Amino acid sequence: MATLGANRYGKQKVRVLRKLDNGQSVVEISADALLEGTFDRSYLGDDNTQVVATDTVKNTIIALAHQHLGPVIEEFALRLGRHFLARHAHVDRVFIELRERRWERMVIAGQTAPHSFHASPLGEPYTKLALSRVGCELESGIRGLLVLNSTHSAFRGFDHTEFTTLVDADDRILSTVIEAGWTFLPDETDYRSINERVLAAMLEVFATRFSPSVQRTLFEMGEAALQSAPGIARIAIRMPNKHYFPANLSAFGIENPNITFLPQDEPHGQIEAIVRR
C-alpha cells in the first residue's frame, strides 16, 4: 500500500514589477509560494475542496505585491507568508522564495538618469522563507555573481595520487560564480543593511587577499561576512572554480608566461562550505 509523505504545492515564477517614488526606482521579483498542510484529500481521491488553486496563489502574490512590495524583499516574503497562514487554517507552513532582478539607474553624461535603468551586474539577490505558526527560518543571499581575479591566486602543495597530472600553479586566474546564503538571527530585521554589508565584505576579501586555494578564499569571505554583520548566524557559500588554463603553445615554439588562458565552463571544480560563528 502507498502512503502520502511530505508534500507541498503552489505557484512558481510569478513575476511582478512595482514602481516606487513615481518610477525613480523599481522592484522586480520572481516569486514562488508553496503551501504545506492538510491537502491529503486531493492526493488520495477526487476531492479538491482543500486545495487553494495555484491560480489563486498567483493572484494573491500579485495583489499583495501591489499593496506592499517595497525595496526590502524580506519584508514582503514575511507578509506573504503570514497572509497564507492567517487566511487558511489548514496551511501549516509556507515556503516563499523571491528572486530579485536588480535594476540600476543609468548614468548618462555623468548624471544619474531619473527613470532609466540597466540590469545590475552583481548577481541575483534572493530571499527564502519557511514560515509556520511556531517557527521562522529566513535566509537571504546572492546567486550568479560572476567575478575574476587576474592574478594573486595560486594552488600548490596539494595531495598527489596515481591519477594526478596537475602541476603547481604560482600565479593563476581565479574566476567563480559566487552563490552565498546567510541566515538571519531570530530578532534581526535590518535586512537591507546586512545584505549590503555581507556582499561588500565578501567582495573586499575576494579583491584584496592572496588566494592560496578556493577553499581558503571561500572561508575568508565567510569569515568577513560574519564579522560585517552580527545579525546573521551563518553563511553557506558555494563557488565553482571556473577554470582558465594557461594556453600551451609549446608545440608551436611559443612561450606563454601566464599571459594567455583558455576559459572552460565544464568540467568545473566545486567548493561548498558553511561558515558559522
Next chain:
Amino acid sequence: MATLGANRYGKQKVRVLRKLDNGQSVVEISADALLEGTFDRSYLGDDNTQVVATDTVKNTIIALAHQHLGPVIEEFALRLGRHFLARHAHVDRVFIELRERRWERMVIAGQTAPHSFHASPLGEPYTKLALSRVGCELESGIRGLLVLNSTHSAFRGFDHTEFTTLVDADDRILSTVIEAGWTFLPDETDYRSINERVLAAMLEVFATRFSPSVQRTLFEMGEAALQSAPGIARIAIRMPNKHYFPANLSAFGIENPNITFLPQDEPHGQIEAIVRR
C-alpha cells in the same frame, strides 16, 4: 570568530562517453564527485596537503569510466564512491551524481541501425549516491520528461478565496515535466530493471487514468511505481503544471469549445510529494 561548518568539494560536469559492444551501444554521462572529510587545513590556512586536486578527481572519473562504465550507471557510481573511500583515509563521505544522456538506436527504413543514434525523448536519467564507510544512500530518477494529455484531465470543486478568479475546468490539457527520484532498499541491486519498471508504471498511469488534479495523478503515479518495484522504499515526485489556458476569443465573436490553447511556461503550478509504503 568564524568556524568551519559542513563542507565538501570536488569536480562537476565531467563528461565521458564509453562505447560498448564495438559501438552497438554507447553510455554517455555527466558526472559529479564531491568529497567530504578532513580538509580543514585548506580552509583555515595556506596548506593544501589534504587536498586531492579537483583535476585529480576528474582524471579518476575518466580513468575508472574507461575501465568500468557500463550500461548500469548505479554500479559505476558505487565503484567511484568506493574508490575514493578506499584510496583516501581522510575522506569520510563521497557524493556522486551521474546524469545520463540516453542515446537511442535509429530505426532506418524499418531496420535498427547498427551504430547510429538519436537523443532519447524520455528525459535524463540520473543516479545520486552518498557513500560513507558506515552507510549508503542510493537514489535513481528521471528529470526533464516532458509529457502532455490532450484530454481526460479536469480541475473543479477547489477552495475559493477573495483572490480566486479561476473557474472549474471539466476538460483541460495536462502537461508537465516529470521529475522523480526513487530510493533503493539496502540490498537491492537490480537497478536497471527497477528503473525501467518505475518509469513504465508512471507513464502508464499518466496515459490511462482520468486526472481530477495534478495532486491525484502524482499520487497514483507514485503508488504504481511502488507497486511495480518492491526494491524501492519511496519515490519523490515533482511536477510543474505547465499551463495551457483556453484561448479566449469572445472579443472577436469566436467560440472556442476547448480546441485552442495558449501554452505558458511561467508562472507555473508546482506539485511536490513523497509517496512511500
Next chain:
Amino acid sequence: MATLGANRYGKQKVRVLRKLDNGQSVVEISADALLEGTFDRSYLGDDNTQVVATDTVKNTIIALAHQHLGPVIEEFALRLGRHFLARHAHVDRVFIELRERRWERMVIAGQTAPHSFHASPLGEPYTKLALSRVGCELESGIRGLLVLNSTHSAFRGFDHTEFTTLVDADDRILSTVIEAGWTFLPDETDYRSINERVLAAMLEVFATRFSPSVQRTLFEMGEAALQSAPGIARIAIRMPNKHYFPANLSAFGIENPNITFLPQDEPHGQIEAIVRR
C-alpha cells in the same frame, strides 16, 4: 541627416496549441509574424496611425490558428501571410516563421495511447515564409536534431600548417546537431510528404554511409534529400562537429583503443553548405 532604411516589426514567440480529432493529435507552434511596408510615420515622428499594434498581430495569429491551424504548418503560414496582405494595403511583405513542438503519441504496454504524448526526439521542425503581392519564398526545415555515429567515421589526409597538431583519425565518433532548410519549388504544395522524405533521406545517409569528413557526409545528405524530393530546389545544411576526443590515459599507463571519449560542446567545428540541383 539620418534616413530610415529597411524595417519591419511584429510579434514573436506567439505560442498556440490546437487539438485535432478530439485530442487524438495536437499541433503546437511558436509563431513569429513581422510586417514590412509603409510605417515611416511611426519612426520619423509621433504618429502611430500606420501601426498595426503587435498585440493585434498576436490576436490575429491566435484567432486564425483557432480557425485554420492543422497538421501542415506551411499551409497555416501561407494563410497568415495572405491575411495580413489582404487586410492591410500598406503592408508590402510579411515574414512568418513557425516552429513546431512535435508531440508523439506514447506507446504504453505495446499500445498507442489515445491522447497522451511525449516530446519528439527528432528536432524542431520549422517553416519560414516571405510573402509579398508579387512573390513567395517558402522554406521548411529542421533544427536541433542531435545524432551520433559511434563508428564508421574518420578524418585523415588533411592539410597541415605550422599550427596543426591534430593527427589522422581512422575511427572516430561523429556527432552533430542537424540544422537543415529546404526551399520548395513555386508550385509545390505537398509539404508534409516532402518534409518526411527529406528527413528520412538525410538520416539514412547519416546512418549507413562511411563518413570520411563532415563535409562529405553533409553533401551526401543534401544529395539524398534532393533525390528524395523533386519538389525542392535546394537545401542548406549546417552541422556543428560536436567533438568527442579519445581520452588520453597514457599518463596512467592505461591504453584506450578508441573506447572512451570526452564529449566537448565548445569549441566546435562548423560546416555549412548549400546543395542544389
Next chain:
Amino acid sequence: MATLGANRYGKQKVRVLRKLDNGQSVVEISADALLEGTFDRSYLGDDNTQVVATDTVKNTIIALAHQHLGPVIEEFALRLGRHFLARHAHVDRVFIELRERRWERMVIAGQTAPHSFHASPLGEPYTKLALSRVGCELESGIRGLLVLNSTHSAFRGFDHTEFTTLVDADDRILSTVIEAGWTFLPDETDYRSINERVLAAMLEVFATRFSPSVQRTLFEMGEAALQSAPGIARIAIRMPNKHYFPANLSAFGIENPNITFLPQDEPHGQIEAIVRR
C-alpha cells in the same frame, strides 16, 4: 544531380582570455573563424587535402591571440582574417566573429581594485568581419543590453482592426534588449572610440527622450548614433518590446494606477530597422 553551392567551414566558440598590463586589464573573447574557398574535393569525394582542419583553425586563433590580442577586438579580427588569406591561397574569404565578455574593474570601498573584475552589465560587444582579397566588411555592435524606462513612454493612436483589443497607454513601462550593429566606413580605424560614442549616444536617447513608440525611440537612437560617429555608414537596430502589462486587479476591487506591472518574456513585440545617412 546535386551540385555544391555556397559553403564555408571552420571553428566556433574558441574562447581565449589575454591579460594586459600584468593583469590590470583582461580581454576575453569567444571567436568564430569560417573559411570560404576551394574545398570542393572534401564535399564531392573522400579527399581532405584541401581541408585546413578546424582543430588547426582553433590553434591558430589561440596562438595569434597570444601574440596580438589587445583591447580593440576589431584589430584582432582583421589580423586573424589576413592571416588565413595570406597563409592559404585557396581560401577566398574569411568570416570572423568575436564576442567579448567585458570585465569591469571592481570598486572596493571607493577604490578601483587592481586586478579584480566583475562582469559588465552593458551587454556583449561583438565584431563581425567578412574579408576577401578584394573587399572588407566590418561591423561592430552590441547584444543583450537589457534596459528599462519606468515612465516617459506611451503608445496611442494606432491602427485598429477586428482583432484589436489593446487600449491606448499614456504611461507605460518600456523595456528592451538592445541589439545594434554599425558598419564602419572603409578607411575608418578608430574602432574603440566609435564603439563608445555609439553606445553612449543610444543610451542617452533611451534615457532622455519621451518614447511615443518603440519605432520612434529606435530611430532616434540610430540617428544619434550616426551623429556621434561620422566613421560609420549605417546602424541596424533590433529591439524586442519586453512587455510589462499593468496588473488588472479590478476583480478584487483594487485600483492599480500604473504602479504594478506583470513582466512577460514571451510573446514579445519585435522592431527592426536600419538607420543610414
